[in-house]
Amino acid sequence: MGGVERGFPSAEFEARIARAQAMMRTAELDALVVTSPPNVRYVTGFASEFWESPTRPWFVVVPAEGQPVAVVPEIGRESFLATWLDDVRTWPAPRPEDDGVTLLAGVLQNLPRRFARIGWELGRETVLRMPITDFNRLCGLLRGIECVDGSPVLWALRMVKSRREIERHRVICGLASDAFEAMPGRLALGMTERAAANTLRLDLAERGVDAVPFVAACSGLGGYSQIIAGSREVVLGDGAVLIMDLGATWDGYFCDFDRNFAFGSATDAARHAYETVWRAVSVGIEAVRPGATAAELWGAMAAVLDLDEAGGMDVGRLGHGLGLQLTEPPSNRPDDATLLMPGMVMTIEPGLEYAPGKMLVLEENVVVTEDGCELLTRRAPEVMPVIG
Amino acid sequence: MGGVERGFPSAEFEARIARAQAMMRTAELDALVVTSPPNVRYVTGFASEFWESPTRPWFVVVPAEGQPVAVVPEIGRESFLATWLDDVRTWPAPRPEDDGVTLLAGVLQNLPRRFARIGWELGRETVLRMPITDFNRLCGLLRGIECVDGSPVLWALRMVKSRREIERHRVICGLASDAFEAMPGRLALGMTERAAANTLRLDLAERGVDAVPFVAACSGLGGYSQIIAGSREVVLGDGAVLIMDLGATWDGYFCDFDRNFAFGSATDAARHAYETVWRAVSVGIEAVRPGATAAELWGAMAAVLDLDEAGGMDVGRLGHGLGLQLTEPPSNRPDDATLLMPGMVMTIEPGLEYAPGKMLVLEENVVVTEDGCELLTRRAPEVMPVIG
Structure with a gap:
C-alpha cells in the first residue's frame, strides 16, 4: 500500500x-x-x-x-x-x-x-x-x-502519532477517498440506505481495506436527523440527502470522515447549508497548527456556523482525535484546552442543523505538522453531488 | 432471509x-x-x-x-x-x-x-x-x-434464547454454511492465508451477512499451532492444513464455526486426526439434551479425543454458548456444571493437537430442544477436503 x-x-x-x-x-x-x-x-x-x-x-x-x-x-x-x-x-x-x-x-x-x-x-x-x-x-x-x-x-x-503511524493513516485515508470518489457512479436514485452502505463496504473490501467497523448511512429530505444508527431499508428518493460516515482501518489505523450525496435534486436551502459547512471545514483546517487548542478549532468553525456554546446540534463537538480507535481525545469543544502538537491526527467535523431534523455534517482528517497541518483525506466536492 | x-x-x-x-x-x-x-x-x-x-x-x-x-x-x-x-x-x-x-x-x-x-x-x-x-x-x-x-x-x-433469537441463529448459520460449502471452488493451492480470509469475507458480504467480526485463517504443515491470530501473508503450499474459523452475524446474532482444508495433499496422520475430531463432534452433538451439563459435553468429547483434564490443548474448553456475542457462557469444561436447557445455543468444538504444533479443530452450532438438539450448521465433510 x-x-x-x-x-x-x-x-x-x-x-x-x-x-x-x-x-x-x-x-x-x-x-x-x-x-x-x-x-x-x-x-x-x-x-x-x-x-x-x-x-x-x-x-x-x-x-x-x-x-x-x-x-x-x-x-x-x-x-x-x-x-x-x-x-x-x-x-x-x-x-x-x-x-x-x-x-x-x-x-x-x-x-x-x-x-x-x-x-x-x-x-x-x-x-x-x-x-x-x-x-x-x-x-x-x-x-x-x-x-x-x-x-x-x-x-x-x-495522542501524538509516530511517522509510521501517520503513514498508515495516509494509506487508509487514501483508500477511503478513492472509494468515496467512486460512489457517484455506484449510487442510484431509488436504492436503499442499506444498499448504499453495502456498496461502500464491498468497494472498500475490493480496495484492500482491512476492516470497516463503522458505516453510518443516514438520509432524510434535505438533510438527516441523526448520524449514528445503522442504515435502514429506507429508499433514497427525490430530494433525499444521504450522509455516508465511514470508519475503516488499514493495519489497525482508522480514517473517520464522511461524504454527502443528494438524490434527484437538492433544494437551495440544502445546497446552501452544504456550502456553509464546507467553508467551515476550510476554516477548521486553516486553524490547525501546533499550539492551538482543540477549543480554538471549535471556535473557528463555530464562527462560520454561527453556533452558540450549546452547539446547535446534539453531536456535542466539531471533531476529535483519531488513531487506533475511531474517536480518541481531544474533542473540538469550547471547554477542551488540549494543545495541538505535531503528530496529532484530528478530524475536522463541522455540522449544521439548518432546519429542525435537517442536519448536514462534513468531515476531513488532518495530521498536525510543524507549522500547520497536512490533509490526509481528499476534500469533499465544494458543491453537493447530486445522484441522478 | x-x-x-x-x-x-x-x-x-x-x-x-x-x-x-x-x-x-x-x-x-x-x-x-x-x-x-x-x-x-x-x-x-x-x-x-x-x-x-x-x-x-x-x-x-x-x-x-x-x-x-x-x-x-x-x-x-x-x-x-x-x-x-x-x-x-x-x-x-x-x-x-x-x-x-x-x-x-x-x-x-x-x-x-x-x-x-x-x-x-x-x-x-x-x-x-x-x-x-x-x-x-x-x-x-x-x-x-x-x-x-x-x-x-x-x-x-x-443464555436461553427465544424462538425469534433462534430463527436468527438459523439464518446466519445457514448463510455461513453456504459460504463454507462454496470455499473449495474459491480456494487454490498457492494462495495466502490473507487471500483465503478475504475470499470468505467477500463471499459472505455478497450473501447478505450483516457483519463478519471474526475470521481466523491459520495454517501449518499437517495442522496449525494456534487459532486466534489474524491471517498472515503465508502461502498455502502442498501439505498445508488451513482452518477458517468464522464469527458472522445476521440481525445481531452470531454463528461461530470452522472448516478445515488441506492443500495439495494430506498425510495419513492429518486425515486420521481430522476423522477423530469429526467423530468427537458427532458424540458431542449426541450428548446435547436438556439436563446434561456443559461438563458432560466436555466429557463425551474428551473420551473420543483421549484428553486428560488439562485438555491437551491451550484452548481450554470444547465449545461454549453463542448468541449476541461470539462466545457466551457456559464453557464445555470439566468444571462447568451449567445445566443445558431448551433454547440454549451452543458450539460443539472438539480439537486435538495430534503432534507438537499440529492442531485440528472442528466446530458446529446447535440449539438445545425439548429432547435433544437441532443442528444449526450443516456438518463439515466427514473426510477433510483437499484443495488441488
Whole structure:
C-alpha cells in the first residue's frame, strides 16, 4: 500500500515504551497495566479479532523500567511470543475462579517499588476489559500498592502519532477517498440506505481495506436527523440527502470522515447549508497548527456556523482525535484546552442543523505538522453531488 | 432471509424484561444497569456501529418493576426514541467532567427501594463500558444503595434464547454454511492465508451477512499451532492444513464455526486426526439434551479425543454458548456444571493437537430442544477436503 508494509519493527515499540516510561516517572507510576484491544495493540502489536470473545481477560504490564510482560491465556501464548515481547506468562483459561488474577498479582508484586502506584485504564474514554469483581480482588491482593487511573498517561502517549503511524493513516485515508470518489457512479436514485452502505463496504473490501467497523448511512429530505444508527431499508428518493460516515482501518489505523450525496435534486436551502459547512471545514483546517487548542478549532468553525456554546446540534463537538480507535481525545469543544502538537491526527467535523431534523455534517482528517497541518483525506466536492 | 425480517416486535422485549424482573426479585435487585453493546441491544434493540467510538458512555436502567429507562448522550436521543422504549433521558455529551453520572444517579435514586441493591456488569464475561472512576463516583452518590454484580442475572437471561433469537441463529448459520460449502471452488493451492480470509469475507458480504467480526485463517504443515491470530501473508503450499474459523452475524446474532482444508495433499496422520475430531463432534452433538451439563459435553468429547483434564490443548474448553456475542457462557469444561436447557445455543468444538504444533479443530452450532438438539450448521465433510 504505497510502499507501506503491515506491521512495525521492534524499534517502533521500543520508542513507544521509552516515551511511556518517561511519562510514568512524571506521573509517579511503577507500572501501567493495559487490558483493552487498542492499548494492548499499541504496546505489543498484537492484532486479533479474537477480542470478540469476552470470555478471557488479557493483560500487558509496562513497568517503569525494562521490558513489558504479557500475562495472557494459554490460547494466546504463541501469538504473543510472535510479537516483540520476550516475557509471556500464561494460565489455563477460561478458569472463572481465577482468570489470571493471582498470576498478574504476582508479576506486579515483584516489580521494583518506587511510588507504590500502578496505573490502569480507569478514566476518560478507556474501558477496563476484565471483570470489575476480579479487578477489585486483584487490587486487594496488592498490599501496599495503590491502583490509580493511568488513562492520562495512555492518552498523552497515543495522542501524538509516530511517522509510521501517520503513514498508515495516509494509506487508509487514501483508500477511503478513492472509494468515496467512486460512489457517484455506484449510487442510484431509488436504492436503499442499506444498499448504499453495502456498496461502500464491498468497494472498500475490493480496495484492500482491512476492516470497516463503522458505516453510518443516514438520509432524510434535505438533510438527516441523526448520524449514528445503522442504515435502514429506507429508499433514497427525490430530494433525499444521504450522509455516508465511514470508519475503516488499514493495519489497525482508522480514517473517520464522511461524504454527502443528494438524490434527484437538492433544494437551495440544502445546497446552501452544504456550502456553509464546507467553508467551515476550510476554516477548521486553516486553524490547525501546533499550539492551538482543540477549543480554538471549535471556535473557528463555530464562527462560520454561527453556533452558540450549546452547539446547535446534539453531536456535542466539531471533531476529535483519531488513531487506533475511531474517536480518541481531544474533542473540538469550547471547554477542551488540549494543545495541538505535531503528530496529532484530528478530524475536522463541522455540522449544521439548518432546519429542525435537517442536519448536514462534513468531515476531513488532518495530521498536525510543524507549522500547520497536512490533509490526509481528499476534500469533499465544494458543491453537493447530486445522484441522478 | 428465509422469511425472517430484521428487528423484533415489542412483545419480544417485553418478554425479556418480564423474565429479567422475575430473576431480579430472586437475586434481590431493585434494578439492573447495562452499559455494553450486547446487553443494551438485548434490552432495547438499539443496534449501532457507533459503539466503536469510546468517547461517550450509554446506560439503560431495567427497574424491578415497570419499563426500562435509557440514559444516553444527546447524539443518541432519536435512535433510542425509535426503539420500544418510551423513557429516554439525555445529557449533552461529551462532557468529561460529568458524562451522565449525576443524571443516572438521579434516575437510580428515584427508583422504588426494596432491596437497596442495584446490579451492574461486574462479573464473568462482562465489561463495564464506562470509566471506572465515574462508576466509583456514581456508587458514592447512591447513598444507602449497594452496587453489586448483576452478571449472573444477565447471563441466566441471555443464555436461553427465544424462538425469534433462534430463527436468527438459523439464518446466519445457514448463510455461513453456504459460504463454507462454496470455499473449495474459491480456494487454490498457492494462495495466502490473507487471500483465503478475504475470499470468505467477500463471499459472505455478497450473501447478505450483516457483519463478519471474526475470521481466523491459520495454517501449518499437517495442522496449525494456534487459532486466534489474524491471517498472515503465508502461502498455502502442498501439505498445508488451513482452518477458517468464522464469527458472522445476521440481525445481531452470531454463528461461530470452522472448516478445515488441506492443500495439495494430506498425510495419513492429518486425515486420521481430522476423522477423530469429526467423530468427537458427532458424540458431542449426541450428548446435547436438556439436563446434561456443559461438563458432560466436555466429557463425551474428551473420551473420543483421549484428553486428560488439562485438555491437551491451550484452548481450554470444547465449545461454549453463542448468541449476541461470539462466545457466551457456559464453557464445555470439566468444571462447568451449567445445566443445558431448551433454547440454549451452543458450539460443539472438539480439537486435538495430534503432534507438537499440529492442531485440528472442528466446530458446529446447535440449539438445545425439548429432547435433544437441532443442528444449526450443516456438518463439515466427514473426510477433510483437499484443495488441488
